[in-house]
Amino acid sequence: xxxxxxxxxxxxxxxxxxxxxxxxxxxxxxxxxxxxxxxxxxxxxxxxxxxxxxxxxxxxxxxxxxxxxxxxxxxxxxxxxxxxxxxxxxxxxxxxxxxxxxxxxxxxxxxxxxxxxxxxxxxxxxxxxxxxxxxxxxxxxxxxxxxxxxxxxxxxxxxxxxxxxxxxxxxxxxxxxxxxxxxxxxxxxxxxxxxxxxxxxxxxxxxxxxxxxxxxxxxxxxxxxxxxxxxxxxxxxxxxx
Amino acid sequence: xxxxxxxxxxxxxxxxxxxxxxxxxxxxxxxxxxxxxxxxxxxxxxxxxxxxxxxxxxxxxxxxxxxxxxxxxxxxxxxxxxxxxxxxxxxxxxxxxxxxxxxxxxxxxxxxxxxxxxxxxxxxxxxxxxxxxxxxxxxxxxxxxxxxxxxxxxxxxxxxxxxxxxxxxxxxxxxxxxxxxxxxxxxxxxxxxxxxxxxxxxxxxxxxxxxxxxxxxxxxxxxxxxxxxxxxxxxxxxxxxxxxxxxxxxxxxxxxxxxxxxxxxxxxxxxxxxxxxxxxxxxxxxxxxxxxxxxxxxxxxxxxxxxxxxxxxxxxxxxxxxxxxxxxxxxxx
Numbered sequence: 001x002x003x004x005x006x007x008x009x010x011x012x013x014x015x016x017x018x019x020x021x022x023x024x025x026x027x028x029x030x031x032x033x034x035x036x037x038x039x040x041x042x043x044x045x046x047x048x049x050x051x052x053x054x055x056x057x058x059x060x061x062x063x064x065x066x067x068x069x070x071x072x073x074x075x076x077x078x079x080x081x082x083x084x085x086x087x088x089x090x091x092x093x094x095x096x097x098x099x100x101x102x103x104x105x106x107x108x109x110x111x112x113x114x115x116x117x118x119x120x121x122x123x124x125x126x127x128x129x130x131x132x133x134x135x136x137x138x139x140x141x142x143x144x145x146x147x148x149x150x151x152x153x154x155x156x157x158x159x160x161x162x163x164x165x166x167x168x169x170x171x172x173x174x175x176x177x178x179x180x181x182x183x184x185x186x187x188x189x190x191x192x193x194x195x196x197x198x199x200x201x202x203x204x205x206x207x208x209x210x211x212x213x214x215x216x217x218x219x220x221x222x223x224x225x226x227x228x229x230x231x232x233x234x235x236x237x238x239x240x241x
Numbered sequence: 242x243x244x245x246x247x248x249x250x251x252x253x254x255x256x257x258x259x260x261x262x263x264x265x266x267x268x269x270x271x272x273x274x275x276x277x278x279x280x281x282x283x284x285x286x287x288x289x290x291x292x293x294x295x296x297x298x299x300x301x302x303x304x305x306x307x308x309x310x311x312x313x314x315x316x317x318x319x320x321x322x323x324x325x326x327x328x329x330x331x332x333x334x335x336x337x338x339x340x341x342x343x344x345x346x347x348x349x350x351x352x353x354x355x356x357x358x359x360x361x362x363x364x365x366x367x368x369x370x371x372x373x374x375x376x377x378x379x380x381x382x383x384x385x386x387x388x389x390x391x392x393x394x395x396x397x398x399x400x401x402x403x404x405x406x407x408x409x410x411x412x413x414x415x416x417x418x419x420x421x422x423x424x425x426x427x428x429x430x431x432x433x434x435x436x437x438x439x440x441x442x443x444x445x446x447x448x449x450x451x452x453x454x455x456x457x458x459x460x461x462x463x464x465x466x467x468x469x470x471x472x473x474x475x476x477x478x479x480x481x482x483x484x485x486x487x488x489x490x491x492x493x494x495x496x497x498x499x500x501x502x503x504x505x506x507x508x509x510x511x512x513x514x515x516x517x518x519x520x521x522x523x524x525x526x527x528x529x530x531x532x533x534x535x536x537x538x539x540x541x542x543x544x545x546x547x548x549x550x551x552x553x554x555x556x557x558x559x560x561x562x563x564x565x566x567x568x569x570x571x572x573x574x
Contacts, residue, residue, distance in 0.1 A: 049437055075439035087437075089430035100427045103420050104439030112420070145434075152439050 001060070002027040002188065003156055008057035010043055010212075017043040018054070019212040025156075030182060030189040032199045032220065035209035036233055041192045042084055044209070045160050048190075049081050050074045061156065075104060080154035082145045084161050084192075088133045094120065094144055095129040101151030116151055123147045123177060139170045143177070150181065157181075159191045163198050175201055199223075208232065253497075261403065264396045276399045278510055280467065282503050283402035287409040288460045289484040289491075289499035294413060295453035296485075297494035298422060299446060300429025301350055302359045304481055305366030309339045309454040311373065311475035313461025318386035318471040319379055328390070328466055335458040342369075343454025347447025354432070363478070370476035385472025388465065398467050405463060406500075409456055414496040416452075425449055426494070479525075486528050490535050492542030501543040505531065 003025040010018040017040045025031050033041050046052040048059060050071040059066040066074055080101075089097050095116055102112035102119075120126055123143050128136070133144060142162055149157060159178075163171050175198060181187050182202075193199050199206060200220050208216040208223070210232040216223075223229050263275050292306045313335035320331030346365065350358050373380045380386065416422045424445045427435040436442055465471045483506075484499075491502025509524035516523070539545055 051433070051436075070441075071436040072439045072441045075437060081437055083434070083437075087431055087434040089427060089434065092426060092430060096423060096426075100423050100435070100440065101438045103423060107420060109420055148434075148438060 002029075002062060003190075004060045005044075005048070006058050006060070008044065008047060008054045008059070010040075010047060010052065010054045016212045018047065021057070021209070021212070021214055023207050023214065023217070025188060025190065027155075028182075028186055028188055029205065030178075030191065030203050032203035032206040033190060033192045033209060034194070034199060034206060034223075039209040039232075040212040041209055042160060043212075045081060045158050045192065048074075048079065048158060075152055075154075078153075078155040079158065080149040080152045080156075081158035082142070082149055082160060082162050084164075086138070086141045086145050088141055088145060090134050091132065093130045093132055094125060094136075094147075097133060097144055098148045098151050101148040104152040116147075119147050119150050122180075123150070124173075138165055139174075142166070142174070146177075150185070150187075154187060156188045156190065159189060159193075161192055161194065163193055163195045171195060171198065178202060264399060273395060276395050278507060280395075280398050280402040282506050283406040284460055284464050285484065285487060285506050286406040286499050286503040287402075288457060289488045289503060290406070290409045290413050290496075291453045291456040291460065292484050293488050293493065293495075293499055294416065294425075294456070295449055297488060297498065298413075298417065298425040298429060299449040300425075301446060301450065302355075303346075303362040304359055304478070304485070305362035305364075306453070306457060306484060307476050307478070307480040308342065308362075308366045308369050309457035310461035310464075310480065311369060311471070312339045312342065312454075313458030313463075314465035314471040314475050315373065315380060315386070316458070317462040317465045318388055321388055321390070322386045323379060328462075332459065332462045335462050336455050339454040339458035340451050343451035344447060346454070347443075347450035350446045350450065351443040366476055366478070366481065370473055373473045373476060380473075383473060385470055385474075388469045388471075390466065390469065401463065402467075405460065409460075410496050410500060412456075417494075417496065421445070421448070429494070483528075486532055490528075490532055490542055492544030495542070495544045497544045498542055 001024055005021060005023045008018050008021045009016070019040075021040070021044060023031075023033075033044070035041055043052065047054045048066070050066070050069055050073070054067065057067070061077055061079060064077060066077065066079075069077070089100070092100075095113070098116040098120055099109075099112045102115040106112050106115070117129070120129060123146060125140065125143055125147060128140065133141065136144065146159075146162065162178075163174055166174060178189065179202060182189060189202075191198075191203065203220050206216075206218060206220050206223060207214055208218075208226075208229050210228075215228045215232060216226050218226060260279060263279060264272050266272070267275065288306075288310060291309075292303065295306070296302045313332070316335030316338055317328055317331035320326040320334055321328055342365070346362065349361050353361050374382055376382075416425075424435075424440050427438070427440050428442055428445060432442060461475070487502030487505055488499045489502070490505060491500065492498035505528060508527060509521055512524050512527075513521040535542060
């Protein structure tokens, strides 16, 4: 199995953020992770990234156990992520931000620079290399975050609401970019998303989380037919009708 | 991430050149005071630059950087006075000792971040100060250690001090552009993102702390050899605070920052010269005022002042009202 999460549980005091969550992914798949606010999606991402330690359960990536590893080691193993609230280096320029990602794989400055310039052109940020992050629009910031993550040459990329806060043109551009990365760099994606258009257009499978539990696993177009999913999003009354 | 040879750098180098010739401008003893001032300013540049590595680049805000400065000073003095060794043995011992405490500080920083780290640096400086006060057989307590050394021409100290400041500054600029420098600023700017991009945060924080400690110790040894005395005042918060002030006013995280800022040290001497020694502490108050003004209007320090734009605004202020907007607008907009 390429990537496997097995029985992850995380409690914060009396609140159970993740309860026995299991999911698996094949190489080169795009999988969605959806659920109402507070369902535990971001917590699960933080656990995968190593920012948060789970109470129990295990995560295996290409046969390697990740649960005990530090975040920087998890990145070296081949998993990168973007954050729910775009995380950037505010006072650095675009080129150096991406180079910091590239340095994960090389000790050589010119090699890192070359790799960064290539990726910056790939994600459509060419010409903005020396712009400070502070001066960028939301859309560009998200692309920089994505580019820096790509520079670490991940095999699995976790996107936490990458599409949130973008207008519809930008969403389509970002969807195209994601699909292009998927096609050309052979990256596997796990995506948390609220924009349903995105889920429908790029995900092959979707896991639905509610109150920390996986309540459904299906194809995106089957979502609306699943009574548990409808109940989780809209409440009891709709379930009855 | 720019080229080394910029017009600004060239102009500044030309402006600095006359300073190098100071020993030849004056006849006889008249050069001693200006040379002393340059030695002190250059030493402050070197010392502030090492703090700039730790706090400006890596974002580990230390209020106890004098610790390493004093370790260098005491190592040199103890080696020479108590053990009768070569000063270079003392210098080396100071570097090793500081590296150890730098490692300790790095280890602390993996657990304590932000304010908690800052407080622990104050604590470290106070612990070392207590040792310096109480370990009388070695440190002579409050009296300190007086070094006897062969007479060396002040001109030698003059050029060594400038060489030290230039070397540490070039090292800083080189570091900033290197892979390691990028790792340092990544930690400063966003520690979570740095981690998720594969930066081994604890490792680079420790490296930064060790480098800064070792270099600060060299400066401490040099100063002690020059002024021939070391006492617990080396560990006074005033020294840590002064290097912090000059770096912040100059521009934290920039190679030019401590260089511009350290010129302020002359302010104290200027006041001492014009108003008399009684008023010298007034300089500290003035540093404070300057610091506040910079925090309000130019938080990134002197290096962030754009001369072209500032002149534009100055001209605008002097021209009739209707032209103000046009003159104040940056070029090309």
